[in-house]
Amino acid sequence: MARKxxxxxxxxVESAVRREKKGTLKSGKGGKGGxxxxxxxxxxxxxxxxxxxxxxxxxxxxxxxxxKKTKKRKA
Numbered sequence: 001m002a003r004k005x006x007x008x009x010x011x012x013v014e015s016a017v018r019r020e021k022k023g024t025l026k027s028g029k030g031g032k033g034g035x036x037x038x039x040x041x042x043x044x045x046x047x048x049x050x051x052x053x054x055x056x057x058x059x060x061x062x063x064x065x066x067x068k069k070t071k072k073r074k075a
Contacts, residue, residue, distance in 0.1 A: 006056035009047070016046030 019025035020042035027033035027041065036042050050057050 003056070004058055006050075009050035009055040009057045012050040012053070012055065013043055013046030016049065017042045 016025060017039065020036050020039065023035055025036045025042055025045065027036050027045065036045065047057055
């Protein structure tokens with residue numbers, strides 16, 4: 001069975017989580033955003049960094065049409 005994520009991609013995620021714990025991981029373009037508080041956000045940033053470097057990482061999941069549609073309220 002083949003790996004979904006490369007070992008080097010795992011290391012990128014690991015380092016992002018470590019930076020989040022340390023308090024140096026920033027969100028947003030160029031790190032201009034605030035510091036990252038959640039672990040999930042740190043993992044997402046690590047994966048996007050790995051994608052940018054061209055490492056083996058699955059593509060982002062597309063949102064389904066049901067999730068995109070908003071429910072209409074009764075008047």
